[in-house]
Amino acid sequence: MSAEQQPEPGKLPVRLVIAMLAVIVGATALIVGLTRTDTAEPTLPSDAVRQGGIAVYGAYVREPATDTAAAYFAMTNVGDSSDTLVAVSSPVSTSAMLHDVGKDELNGTGGMDSGSMTPTPEVELKPGETVTLAPTAGHMMLEGVSGTLEPGSTVNLHLVFENAGTITVKAHVIALTDPAPTS
Amino acid sequence: MYRRIRTVAALLAAALVALTGCSAAEDSGGGVADVTAVNDNSAYRGIEMQPEPPRPEFTLTDQNGDTYDFGAQTADTPTILYFGYTHCPDVCPLIMGQVSSALSQAPDEIKSELQVVFVTTDPATDKPAVLGDYLAKFDADLPVKYIGLTGSLDEVEAAQEAAGVPVAEDGGKTHSTMAIYYGSANKSHVAWLANTSAEDILHDLPIGVK
Ligand SMILES: [Cu+2]
Numbered sequence: 298m299s300a301e302q303q304p305e306p307g308k309l310p311v312r313l314v315i316a317m318l319a320v321i322v323g324a325t326a327l328i329v330g331l332t333r334t335d336t337a338e339p340t341l342p343s344d345a346v347r348q349g350g351i352a353v354y355g356a357y358v359r360e361p362a363t364d365t366a367a368a369y370f371a372m373t374n375v376g377d378s379s380d381t382l383v384a385v386s387s388p389v390s391t392s393a394m395l396h397d398v399g400k401d402e403l404n405g406t407g408g409m410d411s412g413s414m415t416p417t418p419e420v421e422l423k424p425g426e427t428v429t430l431a432p433t434a435g436h437m438m439l440e441g442v443s444g445t446l447e448p449g450s451t452v453n454l455h456l457v458f459e460n461a462g463t464i465t466v467k468a469h470v471i472a473l474t475d476p477a478p479t480s
Numbered sequence: 481m482y483r484r485i486r487t488v489a490a491l492l493a494a495a496l497v498a499l500t501g502c503s504a505a506e507d508s509g510g511g512v513a514d515v516t517a518v519n520d521n522s523a524y525r526g527i528e529m530q531p532e533p534p535r536p537e538f539t540l541t542d543q544n545g546d547t548y549d550f551g552a553q554t555a556d557t558p559t560i561l562y563f564g565y566t567h568c569p570d571v572c573p574l575i576m577g578q579v580s581s582a583l584s585q586a587p588d589e590i591k592s593e594l595q596v597v598f599v600t601t602d603p604a605t606d607k608p609a610v611l612g613d614y615l616a617k618f619d620a621d622l623p624v625k626y627i628g629l630t631g632s633l634d635e636v637e638a639a640q641e642a643a644g645v646p647v648a649e650d651g652g653k654t655h656s657t658m659a660i661y662y663g664s665a666n667k668s669h670v671a672w673l674a675n676t677s678a679e680d681i682l683h684d685l686p687i688g689v690k
Contacts (some may be wrong), residue, residue, distance in 0.1 A: 362614050362618070363614060412656075412674065413654040414569075432570055432571070474584070
C-alpha cells in the first residue's frame with residue numbers, strides 16, 4: 298500500500314464500511330469465495346461430474362449484459378494426490394480466464410470494496426480440498442461470448458487438470474435478475 | 481498491502497487487521513466494538529451511512545448524448561448511484577440485476593419515482609450508445625428507465641470523488657462496488673455492496689427513501 302491516506306471531508310465512512318465487511322464476511326463465510334475447505338469424506342451434490350480425483354459441481358453462468366460473462370462452480374479433490382487446474386475454456390466464448398475477485402486495495406480503502414480481478418491461471422487442489430467460485434469472490438470470465446445466452450439453457454465449460462485431464466461440465470444459465478444460487 | 485487471500489479465515493482476519501490498522505492510524509474514537517454495535521442496531525441490511533453523505537453534484541453526458549446535471553436532475557428524487565463498467569463480468573451485472581429485481585417488487589410509490597444512475601468507470605469503451613444497450617438489459621420491465629452517464633476520464637473521476645467513493649483504477653476495472661441510495665431529502669442513509677441480495681435491497685428501499 299502507498300503512503301497512509303488521511304480521510305478527507307466528504308469521503309464515505311470507510312472505517313464503518315470495513316467493519317461491516319468483517320461482519321458480512323463472517324456471516325457469509327460458508328458460501329463466499331475462492332474459498333478453501335477441507336472435507337475428509339465429501340458428500341458430492343448430485344450434479345457432480347467426477348473424473349480422476351476431481352469432482353466439479355454447481356456450475357452456472359449469469360446471463361451477460363454484454364459479450365463478457367462470468368461462470369461459477371465448485372471443485373473438490375476427492376482423490377489422494379494433488380492436482381492442478383491449468384486451463385479453462387468454453388465453446389461459447391473466444392477466451393476464458395479464472396479470476397480471484399475483490400482482493401486488491403483501492404486507494405487505501407482497506408481493499409474490501411473493490412471489484413478487482415486478479416488473473417489466477419493455476420489453482421492447485423490438495424486431497425480433500427474444495428475451491429468454490431462465487432460472485433464478488435472469484436469467477437471464470439468468458440470473453441467474446443457469441444450470440445445470447447438464454448436463461449434456462451446450458452453452456453459447456455472445459456476445465457483442464459494436470460492429472461485428471463479435461464473435465465466438461467454443463468453450466469446452467471441464470472437471468473440477470475436471478476439471485477446467486479447457494480450451493 | 482497487496483493481498484491474495486484464499487481462505488475465509490485469512491480473509492476475515494485481514495478485514496479485522498485492516499480495521500485495527502485503520503483505527504490506529506487515524507487516531508480517532510469508535511473502535512471495533514462501537515462500530516459493530518451500530519451495525520447490530522441498524523434498521524438497514526445494507527451499510528448504514530454515518531455521517532450521511534449529501535447527494536453529490538456533477539455533470540456528465542447521458543446515454544442519449546445529452547448533458548446530465550446529476551445534482552439538479554435527481555434533486556429530491558430517491559436515487560441509486562453506482563459506478564462501474566459495462567464489460568464487467570461479475571460485480572456490475574450482479575448488483576445491477578439485484579437492484580432491478582428489488583425495484584420490480586418495490587411498492588409503486590417507490591418504483592414509479594426512484595431513479596437509477598449508472599456512471600461508467602471506463603469512458604473509453606462506454607460511449608452513450610454502449611450504455612444505452614447495456615441498461616436496456618436491466619430496466620425493460622421498470623417504469624423509470626435507468627440513466628447511464630459517461631464523459632472524459634477526468635469528468636468521471638471527478639464524479640467519483642464528488643460521491644466519496646474511491647476512484648477506480650486499472651482502466652476502470654477495479655472500482656468501488658457500492659450502490660449508494662440517496663433519499664428524497666438528498667442524503668444517503670444506506671449503501672449496498674455488490675453481493676447484497678435483491679431481498680435485502682427491497683427491505684432497505686422504503687426505510688431509506690426519505
Ligand atoms: Cu464491475
